[in-house]
Amino acid sequence: MLNIEIAQRRNEAIAQGVGVMTQIYVDHAKNAELWDIEGNHYIDFAAGIAVVNTGHCNPKVMAAVEKQMGRFTHTCHQIVPYENYVHLAERLNKVVPGDFDKRTVFVTTGAEAVENAIKVARAHTGREAIVAFGGAFHGRTFMGMSLTGKVQPYKVGFGAMMNDVFHVPFPVELHGTSVDQSIAAIEHLFKSDLDPKRVAAIIIEPVQGEGGFYQAQPELMRALRTLCDTHGIVMIADEVQTGFGRTGALFAMEHYDVYADITTMAKGLAGGLPLAALTGKAEIMNAAAPGGLGGTYGGNPLGIAAAHAVLDIIEEEKLCNRANRLGTALKSALAELKPDIAEIAEIRGPGFMIAVEFNKADGSGPNADFTNKVRLEALKRNLILLTCGVYGNVIRFLAPLTIEDDVFAEALAILKASMLAARDS
Template sequence: MNSKVDEAPHFLRLRDQYVPRGIVTAHPLVIDRAQGSELWDVDGKRYLDFVGGIGVLNIGHNHPNVVKAVQTQLTKVSHACFQVVAYQPYIDLAKRLSQLIGGAQPYKAVLFTSGAEAVENAVKIARAHTQRSAVIAFRGGFHGRTLLGTTLTGMSQPYKQNFGPFAPEIFHTPYPNAYRGFSSDMALAALDELLATQVAAERVAAIIIEPVQGDGGFLPAPVEFLQALRALTTKHGIVLIVDEIQTGFGRTGKMFGFEHAGIEPDLVTVAKSLAGGLPLSGVVGRAQIMDAPLPGGLGGTYGGNALACAAALAVLDTFEQEQLVERGQQLGARLRDGLLALQGRYPQIGDVRATGFMVAIELIKDDDQRSADADLTQRLIDQARVGGLLVIKCGVYRNVLRFLAPLVTTEAQIDEALQILSAALARVLITK
């Protein structure tokens, strides 16, 4: 008898015993190893990983370039704290990010550890620059789980719960949603009303937006909306923060999501796929804004850790060497076309959304309102796992199934995933 059969239940029992229920694990699995777009659990079963650490592994699990860079750096400096002494990987990465986002313009970058930390510091920088306090975010947006990140996040459950009181001077406004009939013009009118009735523009330090909402349902901000937002913030001296934590590094078919609209943000937050699986985040922005905080106002013990910086530099090299942005465009089109074919067979797939390789389907009930069907979404996720495909949900009503496969995924793996999903749909709809 294979002793490994009992390993997963054993570890899951330990998880329940020692890990609090507040941190949810989407799949009842314990993994042993991973490579590229695949992982194996402790019982040896293989899965296609179309979650990628929730958008962290755009270049795949254990990319050899990242492994080599970290191993090499480990023999030099693993950690020193940039606030104590400088080291080359941090400086090199700050330069590359500044040039990547700002081009020839004077940009600077500061590095942190998590996406929420980047968001919090972007707000600090914007407030220091403008000497204003208010920040506007969007309903359905997600900006982290810290107190300020949770306050900025435009969803009540499960994020806000009873964690208040929340940070003051944060205002929310509707985000465009073409599928639900909420246009850019309607969203801009709501923003104008907010500025007229709740907070004057001259009190607003920043507006923060995801170019494609991540946890909110993979909803793309229309080009005209982002352009109008850029014009409005410029007019009123408001800092435009673009949260590229999930959309950045090739996920949307561009290196960064804001590029689709041809705008230049004031500040950009980056994290997730920046360092190929190592914890690293940053704020990149216009030099005059970035220099607003006085010396000592920014920092963090692990921010810009040397190992993570070395990994990030290897990630950026890999994007160039393997043309991963273009690769993501091709894979996104293949996955989108396959999902559209499934939509033709299953009307419960109300919408197929794809911005590059940032792809999702919205699952609905068979009624005139196209009501969200969160139960169907969860059962589909569970059945896909049975077939060997890992996916997770998102959306304000948790009825959107999202795909965040690595950009190194093969065409054969895309086709395999579609076959697994098709079989899972057939099972859940027959047994409904």
Template sequence: MSSNLEWKARKDKATPRGVGVMANFYAARAENAEIWDVEGKRYIDFAAGIAVLNTGHCHPKIIAAIIDQLQHFTHTCYQVVPYGSYVALAEKINCLMPGIHAKKTTFFSTGAEAVENAIKIARAATGRPGVIAFSGAFHGRTMMGMALTGKVDPYKLHYGPFPGEIYHVPFPNALHGVSVDDALDAIQVLFKASIDPKRVAAIIIEPIQGEGGFVVAPQALMRALRAICDLHGILLIADEIQTGFARTGKLFAMEHYDVQADLTTMAKSLAGGLPLSGVCGRAEIMDAPSPGGLGGTYAGNPLAIASALAVLEVIAEENLCERANTLGQRLATRLQLVQKDVPQIAEIRGLGGMLAVEFRHADTGKPNPEFAKKVQAHALAQGLLLLTCGVYGNVIRFLFPITISDAVMSEALDILDAALRA
């Protein structure tokens, strides 16, 4: 059996440095919220493959569904020879997505593909080129994804020029002094100085920014965006790639708001670890592209579709939306207790099981990414995986599998408590 150091030496020789790797160990097996490395050391997973494993590692029901499909066929390319499971999953998503309007859904492989295709659909439906996104947003590493993303380092550094007709406005963040009015005023400035609203196809927004630091979009912002879109014939796209599938205490984060999106992108926990993404939207909008305009060789892979159907059953049967709220409250309560003794904690925020803590220098109030990295490193040394995020890298986000046991959750909270205090 090779050691972690041996694998790292081989990795450094065989793979490029542009693929950043956080952990200093190599996985051998995993179950629910636990991972064991090639040397047998155990870790508690509070990263979940960056929000991919809301239903945990190797859930028996999901594994069984994949094996069953594996025994029938692995690939036909849906556009060549279709299969009923793709249609069945689309029907389920259409029923579960917020809004009483008629909906249609199409599937792809990655979150970036979902975003790219949502923009294609919006442009086809409106005949307009412009797209408005937000600072701090993350929408993928493809060229369009990077253009929409509102964080330069490391995602956009050295990779331009990017596609045109993409505009950014500030995302409201009270801690950083950005209000809803600031964001809305910036949109009006865009309309006056940069692009006629009649040339804007869509506004794309994460209900809770992921890489941006788990900043929750205020209700007032969503209502105002919906009103702006309705006034000017613009489509509202909700990027639910990280927020979807019970993470926020609702199946979709937009259920926390009293307005609906026209298009919704999804991926990550949709298929419990297999690559699958999708776009769901109003039927008439989804039908705008001509036949052949959407798709992909691996889009809607049958193994991933089978897994996704099982994921939806697990979420419903195990009440994972309610579970996310319960676990999130446990985490928030513990963080609030620690905050009394750790002045670097500037804010604890999020919805349901999608929580984060932001750090600032206690004396200056400026972002403190060094403290976040120290907490992350201390936790990792004690067997707890944590991810950082935020425009300044000064936020730790918590993405435990929602299926995590109470005992393992308690163990993780003790490690986190000690790491914050250390």
């Protein structure tokens, strides 16, 4: 069986709205490597978009899921509950940033977690309006894509978005927007279009994911916390992509001196199984009436078992420290290339949530073509990379935090060769 054969079948079976970045059909994977159905070997610097932070088929995760499978796979917690669901909620209540009493809800996807965070914020405040940021990504459901600050490809052709969702610029110095300008935009919004007493929540990614791996500045987080406290607004941190060691801390909000009221999480939570959660202040989370939150598959026993293993692995193997070491090494390797690659505009990111942004060699603007050339050159050399950013000119690096040193070194050599080949093409 060949990749091209399955690709042809896929075109005849799958709706075109489900896009793919490669035509690699995976057969099996281990840690930071995978093999396709033709036997080709690849190094995976995507990790399922920051899902398998603890590696493909981590033995401890696999063992936990296998053990749970032998007991039961589903009862629906709302019908017949189970203890490990409660235990995982207790663990998240303890580790999610915030010095206050917390409660947790389990759902299935990151978009669901965001949707439910909005529901909780509205129930708590009795308000409807939501403020989000340009460049943000919060999911593909109607509320998720309404909150998302990127039109192409997420909003095109889907008609009117949800009411009472407002966007303000995210501060990106490289693109000429400062923290002061972002805060001024919110204040202007509150004066010209939106009574702050109608705002239920402000939602922000501590590091924008799909938007380009731009990290929110500490002064922005402090200003948002002050605005929320002043006007009785719920502050939501979307940690779907930043959570579980990726930024060098279990949660990215640990890098700040303020807390969010609600934290959403998914992706890295269960090591490859579909599980998501929202954790927040008890008095806010308890605002929804019984039956208002949940879902048939929310907190599925297999995902819960995997998540317990993931939290154990991160702690026992000190993966937050490893993320910082790997990120420092990657930044250093990229910095060494900068004198030879005029297109490199910026290298950034906390922990192992690193990105490189490319502009035209003359500095005249974003260079999506060069970015895609680098991605394709890397793919020729069997390294899987992801692009992102509003302009499509950013490569984000999301290898598992457990990647072996020799595999990491091989990937860096491929990355260097790919960038030089893109420059010379």
